[in-house]
Amino acid sequence: xxxxxYGKLACGNLKKNGRLYLPYILAAVGIGAMYYIMVALTGxxxxxxxxxxxxxxxxxxxxxxxxxxxxxxxxxxTNSFLMKRRKKEFxxxxxxxxxxxxxxxxxFWETCIVGAISIAGGLLAGIILYKLVVLVxxxxxxxxxxxxxxxxxxxxxxxxACFAVIFIMTLLYNLRQVxxxxxxxxxxxxxxxxxxxxTRWLLALVGLAALGLAYGIAIVxxxxxxxxxxxxxxxxxxxxxxxxxxxxxxxxxxxxMRRNKxxxxxxxxxTSVSGMIYRMKxxxxxxxxxxxxxxxxxxxxxxxxxLYIGVNDIVNTRYPKDFSITGYDVPDQEKAALKExxxxxxxxxxxxxxxxxxxxxxxxxxxKSGENIKLAASETERAEGEIxxxxxxxxxxxxxxxxxxxxxxxxxILVSVRQGEEGDQAYSINGLxxxxxxxxxxxxxxxxxxxxxxxxxxxxxxxxxxxxxIDKIQREAYGDNASTRNYCIYADLSGEAxxxxxxxxxxxxxxxAYNQGKAEESHLAARLDIKEEQREGFLIFCGGFLFLGVFxxxxxxxxxxxxxxxxxxxxxxxxxxxxxxxQKVGMSxxxxxxxxxxxxLKVFFLPLVMACIHLTMAFPMLNRLLALFNxxxxxxxxxCTITCVGIFAVIYGIVFGITAxxxxxxxxEQK
Amino acid sequence: xxxxxxxxxxxVYTTRFGGNQVQALTDxxxxxxxxEYVAIMGESGSGxxxxxxxxxxxxxxxxxxxxxxxxxxxxxRDSEVSAFRRENLGFVFQDFNLLDNFxxxxxxxxxxxxxxxxxxxxxxxxxxxxxxxxxxxILGKYPYEVSGGQKQRAxxxxxxxxxxxxxxxxxxxxxxxxxxxxxLLAQFQEINGAGQTILMVTHSTQxxxxxxxxxxxxxxxxxHQLYKGSSTNEEMYQKISDTxxxxxxxxxxREA
Numbered sequence: 001x002x003x004x005x006y007g008k009l010a011c012g013n014l015k016k017n018g019r020l021y022l023p024y025i026l027a028a029v030g031i032g033a034m035y036y037i038m039v040a041l042t043g044x045x046x047x048x049x050x051x052x053x054x055x056x057x058x059x060x061x062x063x064x065x066x067x068x069x070x071x072x073x074x075x076x077x078t079n080s081f082l083m084k085r086r087k088k089e090f091x092x093x094x095x096x097x098x099x100x101x102x103x104x105x106x107x108f109w110e111t112c113i114v115g116a117i118s119i120a121g122g123l124l125a126g127i128i129l130y131k132l133v134v135l136v137x138x139x140x141x142x143x144x145x146x147x148x149x150x151x152x153x154x155x156x157x158x159x160x161a162c163f164a165v166i167f168i169m170t171l172l173y174n175l176r177q178v179x180x181x182x183x184x185x186x187x188x189x190x191x192x193x194x195x196x197x198x199t200r201w202l203l204a205l206v207g208l209a210a211l212g213l214a215y216g217i218a219i220v221x222x223x224x225x226x227x228x229x230x231x232x233x234x235x236x237x238x239x240x241x242x243x244x245x246x247x248x249x250x251x252x253x254x255x256x257m258r259r260n261k262x263x264x265x266x267x268x269x270x271t272s273v274s275g276m277i278y279r280m281k282x283x284x285x286x287x288x289x290x291x292x293x294x295x296x297x298x299x300x301x302x303x304x305x306x307l308y309i310g311v312n313d314i315v316n317t318r319y320p321k322d323f324s325i326t327g328y329d330v331p332d333q334e335k336a337a338l339k340e341x342x343x344x345x346x347x348x349x350x351x352x353x354x355x356x357x358x359x360x361x362x363x364x365x366x367x368k369s370g371e372n373i374k375l376a377a378s379e380t381e382r383a384e385g386e387i388x389x390x391x392x393x394x395x396x397x398x399x400x401x402x403x404x405x406x407x408x409x410x411x412x413i414l415v416s417v418r419q420g421e422e423g424d425q426a427y428s429i430n431g432l433x434x435x436x437x438x439x440x441x442x443x444x445x446x447x448x449x450x451x452x453x454x455x456x457x458x459x460x461x462x463x464x465x466x467x468x469x470i471d472k473i474q475r476e477a478y479g480d481n482a483s484t485r486n487y488c489i490y491a492d493l494s495g496e497a498x499x500x501x502x503x504x505x506x507x508x509x510x511x512x513a514y515n516q517g518k519a520e521e522s523h524l525a526a527r528l529d530i531k532e533e534q535r536e537g538f539l540i541f542c543g544g545f546l547f548l549g550v551f552x553x554x555x556x557x558x559x560x561x562x563x564x565x566x567x568x569x570x571x572x573x574x575x576x577x578x579x580x581x582x583q584k585v586g587m588s589x590x591x592x593x594x595x596x597x598x599x600x601l602k603v604f605f606l607p608l609v610m611a612c613i614h615l616t617m618a619f620p621m622l623n624r625l626l627a628l629f630n631x632x633x634x635x636x637x638x639x640c641t642i643t644c645v646g647i648f649a650v651i652y653g654i655v656f657g658i659t660a661x662x663x664x665x666x667x668x669e670q671k
Numbered sequence: 672x673x674x675x676x677x678x679x680x681x682x683v684y685t686t687r688f689g690g691n692q693v694q695a696l697t698d699x700x701x702x703x704x705x706x707e708y709v710a711i712m713g714e715s716g717s718g719x720x721x722x723x724x725x726x727x728x729x730x731x732x733x734x735x736x737x738x739x740x741x742x743x744x745x746x747x748r749d750s751e752v753s754a755f756r757r758e759n760l761g762f763v764f765q766d767f768n769l770l771d772n773f774x775x776x777x778x779x780x781x782x783x784x785x786x787x788x789x790x791x792x793x794x795x796x797x798x799x800x801x802x803x804x805x806x807x808x809i810l811g812k813y814p815y816e817v818s819g820g821q822k823q824r825a826x827x828x829x830x831x832x833x834x835x836x837x838x839x840x841x842x843x844x845x846x847x848x849x850x851x852x853x854x855l856l857a858q859f860q861e862i863n864g865a866g867q868t869i870l871m872v873t874h875s876t877q878x879x880x881x882x883x884x885x886x887x888x889x890x891x892x893x894x895h896q897l898y899k900g901s902s903t904n905e906e907m908y909q910k911i912s913d914t915x916x917x918x919x920x921x922x923x924x925r926e927a
Contacts, residue, residue, distance in 0.1 A: 196772075196813060261790045270777075270784040278772045581768045584729075585829070586760075586782050588753030 006102075010109035013089070019569065019662070020085055024078050025118055027562045028163070031071045032122020034555055036159045037133050038064045040126070040152035047134070047143065056141065059544040066552055072166055074559050077289075079170040081566050083177055085573070090178055104175050111174075115167035119160050126159070127151055133551075140308065141543030142536060197281040199255050200248040207244025214238045218621040227624045234621065238614055239292055246288040246610075250280040271582070271595045272602075279571065279603055286567055291607035293560050295614045297553045298648060302615075302641040303622060304549030307542045309640065310631040315538055317630050319531040321357070321490035322500060325507075327526040328484040334524055335360075335487055341510040346493055349503035354492035359401055362392045362467060362485045364474045366429070368420070368455070373429045376477035388420055388455035394467055398460045404440065408462040412437040420455035427459075430473050434461075497532045504530045542629075557648075561655045564604060568659040571600070572666030579667050593664075600663065604656050612645060673738075674836055674868050675703040675726070680735035682721050682891075695721040697891035699735070703837070703870060708863040710882035711872045712911070714919070718891045719872045723841055726870065727760060728752050740836050757782050761830030765842035767822040769814040769829075775821075776810040779829045786833070793832075800828050804858060820851030827858065831867070838862075840871040844878050856881045876915065880908040889918055 014021050042060040047053060090103055098106075130150075138144070214237035221227045254277045258264050264273060280287075307314075327338050339358070346353050367374045367385030374381045393401075395408050406414060413427065413434045427434045440460070461467055467485075475482040493500055507528060515523045575596060582592050619641070623634050631637075682696040695718045703709050713719045724730035725737060728744050737744040739759060747755055762768075769778045776797070783793045801807045804824045809817050817825070823843060830838050840859075844852035852875075860881055863869050871882060879885045881904060887895040895914055899907050 265780065265784050265790045265793065267785055267787055270781075274770075274772045274777065578770060578772070581770055582781075583753075584762060584764070584768055585785075586753055586757030587785055588750070590750075591753070591785070 006105045007109045007113075009106050010113055013106070013110060014113060017082075017086065017089075020082055020566075021114065023562055023565050024082060025114060025121070027078065027558060028075060028114070028118035029121035029125055030558050031067065031074065031555065032118055032159055032163055033125035033129060034551065035064070035067045035071060035162070036123055036126030036152075036155055037130055038067055038551070039158050040130055040150075040155035041134070041137070043152055043155055044134070044150070046150075047138075053143065053540065055541050056143075056544040059541075059548050063548045063552060067555060068162065070555060070559070071162070072169075074562075075166050076170060076173070078562065078566065079174070081570065083174055085570065087177075087181070091181075100178060103178055107171060107174055107178070111167055111171040115164065118167070119163045122163065123156050123159060127156075137543070137547050140539075140546055142539045197251050197277065199252050201252060203244050203248035204252045207241045207247075207249050209241075210237045211241030211245065214241060215617040218618050221621060221624070227621055228628065231621060231625060234618070238295070238618075242291050242610065242614075243285070243288045246280070246291065246606075247284040250284060250606075251277060254280065267591075268595075271587075272599050275578075275595070275599050276602065279599060282574075283567055283571070283603060286563055287603065287607050290560050290563055291610045291614075293556045293563075294607055294611035294648065294652075297556045297560070298611060298615050298641070298644055299618065299622065300549040301553040302637070302644040303626065304542070304546040305644065306626060306633070306637040306640040307629060307631055308546040310626075310633055310636055311535065311538050311542050313633055313636075314542075314630040315531060315535045317632070319529055319534050321355070322493045322531045323489070323491045323504070324529040324531070325489040325491075325526055326529075327487035327489075327524065330360075330485075330487040330524065330526070337514065338487070338511075338524060338526060339489060341514065342489065342491065342507060345503050345507040345510055348506055349495070349499045351493040351495040351499055351503055354494055356489065356491040357401065358487070358489045359393060359397045360485060360487045361397075362471055362474075363483050364390050364392070364470070365454075365483075366390055371424045371426050371428060373427050375430050375474055386420070386455055388457060390457050390459050392459045392461055392467060392470060394463050395460055396463065402440075406437075406440075406460075408437060408460070410462055410466065411435055412462065414438055414440050414460035416440045416458040416460075418456035418458065420457055429470060430477065432469065432473060500530055500532050504528055504533070557651065560652075564655055565659045565662070567604070568600070568663040569666065572663040576667050596667070597660075600660065605652075608649060608652055615641065615645065673702040674705045674707075674740055675870070676736070676738040677701050677722075677726070678736040678738075680722070680725060680732045680737060682718075682725065682730070683733045694891055696725075696732070699888070699891070699893055701886055701893055701896075703868060705868055706863070706866050708859070708869045708881075708883045709871070710879040710885045711870070711888060712874070712876075712879050712885055712915070713888035713894075714874075717888045719888055720841070722888070723839060723872050727762065727839055728756055754786075757786055757833060759836045761833060761835035761838040763823070763826050763830050763838065763840040763843045765845035767814070767819075767826045767846070769822055769825060771814055774811055774813050775806065775817065775825045778814065778825060779810075779832055782829065782833050796832050797828070800831050803861070804828050818851070819847050820854060823847060823851070823855055824858065827855070827862075831862065836868065838867060838869045840869060840873075842873055842875075843871065844873070844875055852877065876908055876911045879911055880904050885911060885914075887914060887918060894918060 038060060041047065042057060042064055047056070093103055093106070094100070130152075214234040217230050217234045217237070221230050254273055257269070257273050258277070263269055323342070325338070325342065327335070330338060335358075343353060364375060366388060367382050368388050369381070369385035372385075373390070374385060395406065395414075398414070399405055408414065411434055413436055415424075415427075415436050416439065422439060424436060426436055461470070471485060493503065495503075511524055511526060579592055579596065583589060587595075619638070623637055626632075626637060678700050680696055680699045682694070684693045684695055685691070686693060699718075699722060711719055711722065721730065725732050725744075726739075728747060731745055742755075769775075770781070773781065779797060779801075780793050783796070797810075798807075801810060804827060806821060806824050806828060809821055809825075814822055814825075823846075827843075830840075843859075844855055847855060856878055859869060859871070863883075869882075871878065873879055880899075883899050885897045885899075885907075886893055887897075895918070897907075897910055897914060902910070
């Protein structure tokens with residue numbers, strides 16, 4: 001019976017605070033739904049057992065983790081906001097004779113109701129949306145799978161359990177808050193005199209320095225592998241810098257404005273500067289959160305969209321022709337056999353072989369320090385030198401591939417620099433000396449272009465004897481880790497995608513048959529990459545990332561929206577009193593409105609502006625990171641980024657408009 | 672010449688639910704001469720606050736006329752109201768109404784800043800006022816750092832700094848302890864002595880006893896008025912008490 005009473009009371013409270021609780025519940029439902037979808041996707045056997053879905057599953061698990069962590073942070077944040085607003089109410093209940101344990105009971109019921117609605121709503125929405133999401137996912141990854149209407153019981157259980165735990169934690173937190181405070185404190189917690197924030201110059205400077213350093217790293221870092229590592233450093237610095245600048249920097253700047261008497265004592269600036277000082281004190285952290293979330297959304301979505309759109313670029317760079325066959329250490333007499341098998345397989349699959357490129361190359365990793373090139377370098381040599389990759393081919397192959405006829409002596413080489421230093425006169429490879437006879441412009445060997453991580457040089461040597469010599473050096477230097485001499489065939493085949501795949505299978509069979517009965521060491525070892533299959537693989541990979549990017553983008557966007565909403569509402573309650581006083585002292589409602597509007601506008605668009613600055617500065621680094629995925633198309637990335645920013649800004653603006661209305665409703669309410 | 676004339680003012684509110692009509696002011700007429708110090712007394716619900724709101728141009732009378740310096744308040748356009756208030760009226764409120772985010776000096780400057788005055792002029796105007804009110808030392812402090820009495824004196828300074836035609840004070844001693852109230856009332860007398868017209872609405876007999884004239888409002892009408900003349904504060908206090916007794920016990924109207 002008693003429980004019934006508290007339940008009813010809790011219901012009433014929630015209804016009364018609908019303006020606060022509705023968005024909270026909606027957000028919880030939203031995150032719950034998204035979490036369910038992620039968990040269910042990860043566990044969906046129909047999809048996850050598709051070939052190529054291994055990466056997809058990994059990406060989705062990553063998403064699960066992110067949403068999980070996010071749900072905890074986010075629900076706690078909103079809950080603490082709700083508590084702040086409701087303390088007065090609890091104080092009143094207390095004064096009216098409710099003991100703390102009664103308030104506790106009431107809060108327990110409230111949490112139960114909110115939790116039950118959120119979890120049920122989240123699961124329902126998740127189950128309904130699941131099919132749609134799966135369709136989208138299959139569509140963008142190009143996976144084909146038939147599926148019915150499935151409900152993932154373990155998924156639902158996971159979500160329910162997780163959210164139950166989160167809600168219990170918030171309840172415990174709230175109970176503690178009430179336990180700690182006394183009635184008078186609770187009653188007056190809304191109206192404590194706000195102290196003016198102190199200027200924390202040190203923090204502001206730290207923020208500035210962190211941001212400067214992060215930007216510096218983002219712009220200066222050339223090496224993509226380093227970029228990957230430094231990226232996280234830069235991200236941390238940006239987060240740190242953003243928090244410091246929003247909390248301390250903003251106040252320092254505003255106080256400087258205030259010190260300028262001529263500027264400060266103007267009707268337009270007077271109320272807004274002083275108002276902003278307080279606003280920033282209360283909202284700095286929230287705004288920094290919005291800024292970081294926005295940046296994350298923008299980076300994620302624009303990056304993944306670029307990758308997805310650029311899939312063809314990526315695949316074409318790595319696999320210039322339909323078939324890429326790499327034979328490892330193939331003796332000269334067997335090269336013809338390998339090629340013969342390709343032709344046979346193509347014929348049997350009904351394909352015609354089109355343009356073909358073939359060459360033999362030896363790729364070695366070395367540390368280059370000026371003209372000195374070291375294989376298997378020692379620690380000190382590595383520190384002094386620059387890691388790079390040398391691709392060696394013979395003059396004969398060079399002439400055949402490029403059509404450029406040159407003469408070379410035994411100790412002479414031709415060099416083509418893909419990425420690295422030009423201008424050396426000679427190379428000394430582990431003591432073996434070569435004169436550089438000349439630099440050839442662009443040695444356009446297909447398939448060799450996909451190394452962007454390190455510096456790269458193409459070296460043309462006189463003949464196979466010289467190549468053997470170098471091969472011997474590198475085999476001695478690297479032992480088991482030595483490179484093989486690769487015989488590469490790139491061929492275009494005209495026909496259907498399925499035929500190409502069949503041809504690939506057939507070729508593998510032929511190679512196996514060829515190796516039948518031969519000793520292990522003399523097996524013909526070759527690797528076959530079919531562009532079509534690679535494209536599909538990449539599509540799953542990039543599509544999975546895109547899906548995750550957009551999906552998480554949605555989650556973060558939702559959070560941003562909610563934070564903006566709560567900011568507006570809480571500001572509204574606080575500004576209400578100020579608004580009334582100013583009117584009494586002789587400010588017209590219009591002036592008050594204009595002043596508040598300009599402040600609110602500044603405060604809420606500051607994070608967006610800051611996010612755009614972050615994004616601009618991160619652009620060079622992101623570009624280099626995309627290059628790691630073989631996407632080297634800054635224009636594409638720029639267009640994607642700008643489009644994403646545009647769309648985001650519009651959504652942000654709309655949200656601002658809607659929440660501003662809620663704000664003015666509160667401020668304009670008559671007593 | 673009368674600075675303020677109130678003729679047959681009537682105010683009727685319609686309640687939001689049910690549409691009941693509530694008559695807050697039935698028929699109020701009085702006038703205030705330049706340099707006067709008038710107190711308006713009445714019980715809760717007598718219509719004091721409504722009257723003050725109408726005088727402050729925060730609210731409009733249902734019928735009747737309010738003239739401030741010959742200007743009819745009901746003909747003011749909405750866009751003019753705020754500027755008019757700023758230029759002609761100074762306000763002192765029971766709960767001070769200082770803004771927490773400004774220090775005392777900036778709070779006092781607020782109406783001048785709104786009027787677009789420059790900083791040097793504001794300083795020049797502030798100094799003598801701050802001196803006479805004894806708040807020079809706390810100009811840099813924030814409202815939450817000073818006492819109630821100091822806050823109210825800051826609010827008085829804010830009301831004075833625009834050189835208003837009329838100061839409207841709404842229960843100015845209501846939130847002060849007796850010592851602070853006493854000193855504020857002395858301040859008011861001093862200001863009035865310097866020629867400032869003051870209209871004060873109050874509950875407090877102590878406060879009203881300092882005014883040159885006291886109007887009593889009951890049931891939306893001016894019920895009675897008392898002139899201080901040459902009476903001492905104590906004599907005036909006694910007279911007001913007597914009058915209040917008569918009013919609350921339901922005695923008939925008698926002219927003084």
